[in-house]
Amino acid sequence: MTGKARIAIIGSGLMGHGIAQVFALAGHDVTITDSHTPNLDTVKQRIATNLRDLGDDEKAVERVRPVADMAACVRDADFVVEAVLEDMPLKQKIFGEIEKHVRSDTILASNTSVMPITEIMKGLRDRSRALGTHWWNPPFLVPLVEVIGTEWTSQAAIDFTMKLHADAGKMPAHVKKDVPGFIGNRLQHALWREAVSLVENGICDAETVDKVIKAAFGRRIAVLGPLENADLVGTDLTLAIHKTVLPAIDHRPGPSPYLERLVAEGKLGFKSGEGFRKWSPGEQAALRAKVLQHLKKARENDK
Numbered sequence: 001m002t003g004k005a006r007i008a009i010i011g012s013g014l015m016g017h018g019i020a021q022v023f024a025l026a027g028h029d030v031t032i033t034d035s036h037t038p039n040l041d042t043v044k045q046r047i048a049t050n051l052r053d054l055g056d057d058e059k060a061v062e063r064v065r066p067v068a069d070m071a072a073c074v075r076d077a078d079f080v081v082e083a084v085l086e087d088m089p090l091k092q093k094i095f096g097e098i099e100k101h102v103r104s105d106t107i108l109a110s111n112t113s114v115m116p117i118t119e120i121m122k123g124l125r126d127r128s129r130a131l132g133t134h135w136w137n138p139p140f141l142v143p144l145v146e147v148i149g150t151e152w153t154s155q156a157a158i159d160f161t162m163k164l165h166a167d168a169g170k171m172p173a174h175v176k177k178d179v180p181g182f183i184g185n186r187l188q189h190a191l192w193r194e195a196v197s198l199v200e201n202g203i204c205d206a207e208t209v210d211k212v213i214k215a216a217f218g219r220r221i222a223v224l225g226p227l228e229n230a231d232l233v234g235t236d237l238t239l240a241i242h243k244t245v246l247p248a249i250d251h252r253p254g255p256s257p258y259l260e261r262l263v264a265e266g267k268l269g270f271k272s273g274e275g276f277r278k279w280s281p282g283e284q285a286a287l288r289a290k291v292l293q294h295l296k297k298a299r300e301n302d303k
């Protein structure tokens with residue numbers, strides 16, 4: 001990417017406003033739209049607050065322009081990112097609409113968490129410029145962006161997107177096949193499946209699962225990935241461990257009935273005050289603050 005790009009963002013919620021912030025801070029001009037007016041009306045204020053809080057250049061917010069009309073938002077864009085709700089028909093409809101108003105060389109990206117990009121983009125006239133860019137929350141603190149191509153995506157679109165994000169200070173990772181959950185959420189939810197299963201089977205309670213992770217391999221995982229770890233201990237030892245442990249690990253294909261029961265009982269986590277554990281408003285705020293503080297420190301360490 002040479003010079004400034006014009007970035008258009010659809011959705012100014014949790015992810016959309018953070019993605020806008022990253023691109024604006026990298027010097028790009030950003031337009032952003034949202035169907036919910038209060039979200040659009042507050043987007044610049046939310047970005048300004050984040051920039052101030054992080055000690056980043058507060059003037060970056062001047063490069064963000066909220067636009068109520070989606071067609072006007074995307075018309076001049078080089079790169080469009082969709083960050084609306086995780087709803088397949090909605091995303092398909094939005095990309096159909098976007099395609100009517102963009103230039104023929106504009107790249108179109110969805111920030112879906114887990115849904116196949118192929119399915120989202122299948123109705124487009126030109127699918128070679130469509131791909132996924134999966135950011136992590138909060139976008140301005142977590143470095144990774146997964147860049148997902150479909151069987152139709154051109155190499156030029158992938159190359160442009162990888163460079164655009166690397167130049168904006170992110171750590172792009174190319175996902176070569178469009179599989180549900182991409183790389184990060186497949187790994188994350190493989191772990192969560194076993195975490196739920198350990199509780200469901202009475203091996204320990206939820207607090208203990210989290211303690212074991214945070215006080216053991218969680219301590220290393222930011223600097224020692226699992227395959228680095230396998231090489232470090234030896235692939236022969238890894239094989240021996242897998243022979244004993246893998247047959248015992250949960251490998252049911254669907255969600256756990258224990259999790260389904262929590263949801264059916266209205267135990268939805270923070271939003272209802274109870275999920276796997278009970279959460280007072282004070283405990284919720286303390287955990288959110290702790291995560292944010294941890295991510296800020298990690299960003300400082302990266303500098």
Ligand SMILES: NC(=O)c1ccc[n+]([C@@H]2O[C@H](COP(=O)([O-])OP(=O)(O)OC[C@H]3O[C@@H](n4cnc5c(N)ncnc54)[C@H](O)[C@@H]3O)[C@@H](O)[C@H]2O)c1
Pocket residue numbers: 010011012013014015016033034035036039082083084085086087094111112113114134135136137
């Ligand atoms: N929250 C996360 O941790 C996270 C992480 C990675 C990816 N994602 C994905 O990013 C996307 C957005 O998630 P979020 O957490 O920012 O959601 P959010 O609810 O905070 O924001 C979604 C925004 O989209 C707007 N919107 C809804 N319909 C619209 C339309 N037709 N046109 C324009 N705007 C519309 C909403 O008003 C809202 O402001 C989802 O696909 C989600 O799965 C979320």
